[in-house]
Amino acid sequence: MIFGRVKPLDAILATAEKKSLHRSLGPVQLTLLGVGAIIGTGIFVLTAEAAQKAGPGMMISFIIAGFVCAVAALCYSELASMVPVSGSAYTYTYAVMGELLAWMVGWALVLEYAVAASAVSVGWSGYIVGLLRDTVHVNVPVALANGPYAGGIVNLPAMIIAMLVTWLLMIGTTESARVNAVLVAVKVAALSLFCIITLPLIKGDQFTPFTPNGWGIIGVGGAAASIFFAYVGFDAVSTAAEETKNPQRNVPIGLIGSLLICTIFYLLVAGGAIGMIGAQPVTGLNGEVLSPGSSELAARCAEIVSSGATLPLACSKEALAHVLKIGGYDWAGYFMGLAAGLALPSVILMMLFGQTRIFFVMARDGLLPEKLATIHPKWKTPHIVTFITGVFVAIAAAFLPVGKLADVSNSGTLFAFFMVSLAVLILRRTDPGRRRPFRTPLVWIVAPLSIVGCVGLYFLLPFDAKMVLPIWGGLGLVIYFAYGYRKSHVGRGIIDVPEHEAYEELKPDVPATH
Template sequence: MNTWRIKPLDAILATAEKKSLHRSLGAFQLTMLGIGAIIGTGIFVLTAAAAQKAGPGMMLSFIVAGFVCAVAALCYSELASMVPVSGSAYTYTYAVMGELLAWMVGWALILEYAVAASAVCVGWSGYIMGLIEHATGFALPELLSNGPAWSMNGYMPVADFSHGIVNLPAIIVAGLVTWLLVMGTSESAMVNAILVVIKVTALTAFIVLSLPLLKGENFTPLMPTGLFGHDGLGVIGAAASIFFAYVGFDAVSTAAEETKNPQRNVPIGLIGSLAICTIFYLLVAAGVIGTVGAQPLRDAAGVVLSPDSAAFAAHCKELAAAGNAPIVCSREALAEVLRINGFAQVGNLVGLAASIALPSVILMMIYGQTRIFFVMARDGLLPEKLADVHPKWKTPWKVTIFTGIFVAIAAAFFPVGQLADISNSGTLFAFFMVAIAVLVLRKTDPNRRRPFKTPLIWIVAPLAIAGTLGLYLNLPLVAKLVLPIWGAIGLVIYFGYSRSHSHVGKGLIEVHEDDSDVPPSSVPPIS
């Protein structure tokens, strides 16, 4: 049996062409689509962690992460336009490089979607509890509103439960969203549009109120942890974490089949939305740094602390008790900056905006994860029973509940920054494989119809490969270790179950006409 079983691209494309999508999107619509998809969780949640890793240098981190996203997106767009069916990077890899690598990409996408959902649950927990405390004075005990802090003892992760045992609000929101998905609740385009307006309005209000208060001295030293720091610190380390704030740009890539003149409009939509979001992020970062300062916390020896470490949590607790905790300690940084600067009510409204918008992001990420599981299960690589549909609610209840439990457990016991880093490791691997797949297909099938062709492919794709690899290598040690360990578990499952149950391995080539018009990634904003 061939180890590198390839799902025939011609069969996929033949089915897709039967349901070709109406081309109606122009450059402006694509740019707006990208902005709505990108601006989201990352900027609300990860600002404090990025400041602890890079200080004011996090502004440079946003630029680095945005550039890597841009070159990866251009590669992604070519395959998205060629293979306009569900399955995202998993489907692309299956059609180009074969089943084993496709399995590894699909397995890594679990880190992207499910773990990212957990990160958003933790981010929501910080904002909702901050909002409740400032509105009513009620605060959950610290042990029930924080998961444990994690540190490395050699190559072994060690949990410190002294500042938190379990993040109860994160479990609750994960459970509620899972229940809604099982019941069949979905969002309309109108609701999504309203939530995008809420997010953008909140960030705009923050920028307008904070920029007039900037103080130049708060920007020095610009790079207190250097360009490359240890264990995920430094400007590049922060960029590896901030990458989470940009994911969602693939919404533009997957719309290539619906775009008028994709060769012109897709790059404009991608680069335009990424450029506008980068400017937005830079202004928000400047507002945080310039108004309250963003120098990282250090221990008694002057060593910068990791934002997810027990030592960092202990130091923040001491400073909070004294009433002078810096913004790097905040779980709701943007709202807290406004409160510190005398805009308490607006700060509460920003917290409310995050609390309203983030559950919808969790919903779409858990939905997206079930979509990836579906595609893998129908290819025989996962048990097809996972895709059973509930007789009453007509939803894939088994895989949804399974995903929800996974999301809730991760959200309960890990901090948001660590979850975002772990999620990034899976995302970076998927985009790394997509960039390679584009080059492979240019060599092996140069005459294939490409509605969108990546410009300067032999420059852009290697930049994407180097950029995604470089960011991965600058993630904290825990996040770097998770990917190979998770991959090893995946290989055991593949050779123990999936390989022998594969439909392609059995000679069954299914292309599923019922969803040939579904975009390659049905997941809206996850950033």
């Protein structure tokens, strides 16, 4: 039976011990790693997307999305402390629910990482184009700074940064924990400065009406589903379990600590943006609701600018910098653009590295061809799969809007979180005696809340984003039954799967995050 192909937890742990990674990360590094992975395009860019859907009600959206992530994080913490190995949700699912579902989760994670890298590339493009325009007066033509959805031809800066990061990964350039910490500090400093400037200038009337579009898909609920992307990254801490000192204690601290810090930041940033310049959605000439990322919204925003009016928050491609500039703090807006320009490429790099890691672990289990993880003799990197992934990431970034990309990425992420929450419950029933260094509190309440939250947010995504997951999943099933089912190590009775010889060459100084 397919569902009977379970890789025993003891075998997974034995595999990890056979050639374990160097354990060097403590709780502070893990928390910084989580904060660095979480704070990215989500808060820097999707604030505009949230404004168009929910208006000031986006603050409730941040709370909803943060709550779903919190209960999912508690489920992640239990499994990560029990199974401190690489592979994240894919490995956990393999141990609990079998190979087929593990494949589906791994395949969904591929969607999450790759599309998220595209979304961050588009977010970086918006900030860097604004920074070039306002500081050195270099105007990137509209046709080359936007995809077809916004009246352009191709988003060239997004495409360039995606391919540049791909090239860096191919030749073996990786980040050190120290560089990662510096970049986290830059992002946190930029957001702190934003809060210091905007919070004292909040005007109460900017919060009315609070929910102009209601609570549905184009409203607070839909905004929560979209800006869920702003929190994604905390699960990357669990992929670092194999490289963590005392993972039973430190992984939960890193997961929950980074999530808590980011939630507080997001609420303060959202409040500052709304209170300073307002965040009401842009409507059509007849008062109709316009969808974020649509050509209709882009055309309406262009009309507003041509009339001499101030560009609304919902129209901005550099949301936080835009708020500061409108408020008269140009220098702070430039710093925000610079912070995004410096920090977001590191997020793209970590996402793309996370993609190669998932491919590596799946190839290690025989579910993907070993050829995909071929190591370059000079660069010591999986250059083939890195190049293929980078090309797809660059193409998506060149032609699609950031909101659409974030929604598609969310569909894969929500599926993975759903499976982890289910795995915790199943493992509590099937293996109750196993040592659990961290136990999810009130698991029979927390895990179902996570499951319901993930399903709810999935159905609040736009229709096209919802449909990508089953189509992508169908493609994955074809590949699995054509190749993975026959070549699987577990299916062939090879339980103790050795680590790839070059894995030590693949791992960076900090674990893959996204």
